[in-house]
Amino acid sequence: MSVVIETAGLDLTFQTNDGPVHALKDINLQIERGEFVSFIGPSGCGKTTLLRVIADLEQPTGGTISVNGVSPSQARLARAYGYVFQAAALYPWRTIGGNISLPLEVMGISKEERTERIAKNLDLVNLTGFDKKFPWQLSGGMQQRASIARALCFDPDMLLMDEPFGALDEIVRDHLNEQLLKLWAKTKKTVVFVTHSIPEAVFLSTRIVVMSPRPGRIHEIIDCDLGDDRPLDIRETPKFLEIAHQVREGLRLGHSYED
Amino acid sequence: MQEREGLSAFIFDRLLPVGIVVIVILVLWYGFAVLMNAQFEQDQAARANVEISTSQLVANTMSQERPVLPAPHQVASEIWKTTALKKITSKRSLVYHAGITLSSTFLGFVMGTALGIGLAVLIVHSNVLDRSLMPWIITSQTVPILAVAPMIIVVLNAIGISGLLPKALISAYLSFFPVAVGMVKGLRSPDVMHLDLMRTYNSSKAQVFWKLRWPSAVPFLFTSMKVAVAISLVGAIVGELPTGAVAGLGARLLTGSYYGQTIQIWSALISAAVLAAVLVMLVDLASRIVMRRMGMAR
Numbered sequence: 001m002s003v004v005i006e007t008a009g010l011d012l013t014f015q016t017n018d019g020p021v022h023a024l025k026d027i028n029l030q031i032e033r034g035e036f037v038s039f040i041g042p043s044g045c046g047k048t049t050l051l052r053v054i055a056d057l058e059q060p061t062g063g064t065i066s067v068n069g070v071s072p073s074q075a076r077l078a079r080a081y082g083y084v085f086q087a088a089a090l091y092p093w094r095t096i097g098g099n100i101s102l103p104l105e106v107m108g109i110s111k112e113e114r115t116e117r118i119a120k121n122l123d124l125v126n127l128t129g130f131d132k133k134f135p136w137q138l139s140g141g142m143q144q145r146a147s148i149a150r151a152l153c154f155d156p157d158m159l160l161m162d163e164p165f166g167a168l169d170e171i172v173r174d175h176l177n178e179q180l181l182k183l184w185a186k187t188k189k190t191v192v193f194v195t196h197s198i199p200e201a202v203f204l205s206t207r208i209v210v211m212s213p214r215p216g217r218i219h220e221i222i223d224c225d226l227g228d229d230r231p232l233d234i235r236e237t238p239k240f241l242e243i244a245h246q247v248r249e250g251l252r253l254g255h256s257y258e259d
Numbered sequence: 260m261q262e263r264e265g266l267s268a269f270i271f272d273r274l275l276p277v278g279i280v281v282i283v284i285l286v287l288w289y290g291f292a293v294l295m296n297a298q299f300e301q302d303q304a305a306r307a308n309v310e311i312s313t314s315q316l317v318a319n320t321m322s323q324e325r326p327v328l329p330a331p332h333q334v335a336s337e338i339w340k341t342t343a344l345k346k347i348t349s350k351r352s353l354v355y356h357a358g359i360t361l362s363s364t365f366l367g368f369v370m371g372t373a374l375g376i377g378l379a380v381l382i383v384h385s386n387v388l389d390r391s392l393m394p395w396i397i398t399s400q401t402v403p404i405l406a407v408a409p410m411i412i413v414v415l416n417a418i419g420i421s422g423l424l425p426k427a428l429i430s431a432y433l434s435f436f437p438v439a440v441g442m443v444k445g446l447r448s449p450d451v452m453h454l455d456l457m458r459t460y461n462s463s464k465a466q467v468f469w470k471l472r473w474p475s476a477v478p479f480l481f482t483s484m485k486v487a488v489a490i491s492l493v494g495a496i497v498g499e500l501p502t503g504a505v506a507g508l509g510a511r512l513l514t515g516s517y518y519g520q521t522i523q524i525w526s527a528l529i530s531a532a533v534l535a536a537v538l539v540m541l542v543d544l545a546s547r548i549v550m551r552r553m554g555m556a557r
Contacts, residue, residue: 055459106460
């Protein structure tokens with residue numbers, strides 16, 4: 001296994017009108033190829049900021065970070081990752097196929113190959129036949145699946161997901177969690193996943209990074225060795241509940257439940 | 260309330276509300292015509308030393324040659340006489356004058372829209388231009404166009420440019436403003452998530468513009484163009500006033516006021532209003548077609 005994301009003493013301080021805000025403080029983290037790592041914590045703990053630093057959407061103010069052995073900016077230029085946002089963020093004037101085609105067009109990929117990849121990735125997220133539909137004709141869950149297909153279509157090494165299912169209802173979320181696991185098993189991508197749901201983190205991850213707020217820092221990293229085969233029912237097993245309890249304890253000790 | 264369908268829906272939901280407003284306007288218009296023209300009829304009667312009955316008075320107020328306020332049917336018959344019954348090439352044909360006004364409206368609208376879009380693109384891509392251009396753009400519209408129009412016409416005439424272009428320039432001067440303001444807003448309308456998404460693809464500024472900013476701005480463009488086309492017509496009419504009233508709806512207004520031809524003034528006014536409404540409707544139609552093709556109309 002090789003390390004794909006490595007940070008040492010990473011700091012990020014935002015200068016705001018109310019003075020400096022320590023969004024991230026002394027983050028030391030290693031993520032290896034093929035892992036599924038979740039960042040969990042209350043809002044304000046810096047989990048999304050950390051993901052954005054990895055994606056080169058925010059610049060750290062101290063410490064070092066490497067992605068695929070190079071800086072985040074070089075990794076972004078090399079199109080090392082696909083990013084999935086909190087909302088599907090599909091362009092309303094493009095069909096589902098057109099939306100998936102967007103990154104491919106930006107990257108100058110030929111029309112034939114685009115068509116082929118759109119079909120392949122729609123199939124991967126179980127949306128075959130929806131390429132001619134416009135986003136508003138799809139449900140929220142389907143839209144988010146289309147946005148995952150868009151993030152995967154240029155075959156990046158990594159998938160960075162920022163609370164992708166946060167806006168969906170629990171039933172749809174369960175379904176998509178199951179599909180995401182299958183997708184991960186199929187594609188062997190490294191996934192970094194931000195969430196504020198304990199069951200979601202435990203169900204999906206190989207490792208869970210528990211973060212705590214003010215300043216945003218890593219409180220604890222918990223191994224989540226539930227194995228590769230994870231049906232939804234696994235969430236009622238003692239092992240699952242034990243890890244969930246561990247995460248909740250971590251959050252409590254990290255002052256996440258205080259005002 | 261139960262849903263209506265087909266013809267009855269059209270009659271009750273569309274025709275009836277519009278129809279009622281039209282009837283109210285016509286009733287008020289007739290009322291004011293009688294009130295405002297009555298004085299003249301009474302003076303006439305007094306001068307001729309005859310008694311005039313109320314019904315005769317009312318009838319007379321609606322058939323004066325130069326009424327203070329012409330009655331709707333007088334305006335309607337004047338419009339009919341000067342459109343349907345005159346050859347289009349005739350100097351007395353309202354269609355001829357409307358055509359003159361329309362051509363400079365159209366040219367000015369196209370120039371103004373292009374200028375507005377161009378300025379918006381510059382402003383969105385440069386903070387310096389945003390700070391330096393925007394105050395001038397706003398100031399330009401605080402200058403009364405009636406004061407500027409003669410100067411533009413005279414100055415351009417002095418350097419040998421006359422006819423369509425000076426009038427179109429006045430239309431452009433008015434119409435670029437809503438387009439520039441609307442497009443600045445439109446080109447800045449993509450949300451942070453969409454912009455971040457383009458950044459993760461490492462896309463160039465040109466790609467961000469063509470694939471994100473421009474399509475996001477299209478609804479704003481059409482809204483601005485609806486305002487722009489209407490004030491282009493106003494600009495064209497204003498531009499026709501200082502040219503010595505040669506041709507165009509503006510010229511009809513001016514000659515009408517020279518000779519006290521109120522009926523002619525009102526028929527030119529009504530034609531201009533109808534023309535503006537038709538232009539706005541055309542832009543709206545284009546907007547619907549484009550939005551449907553872009554998949555944004557539901």
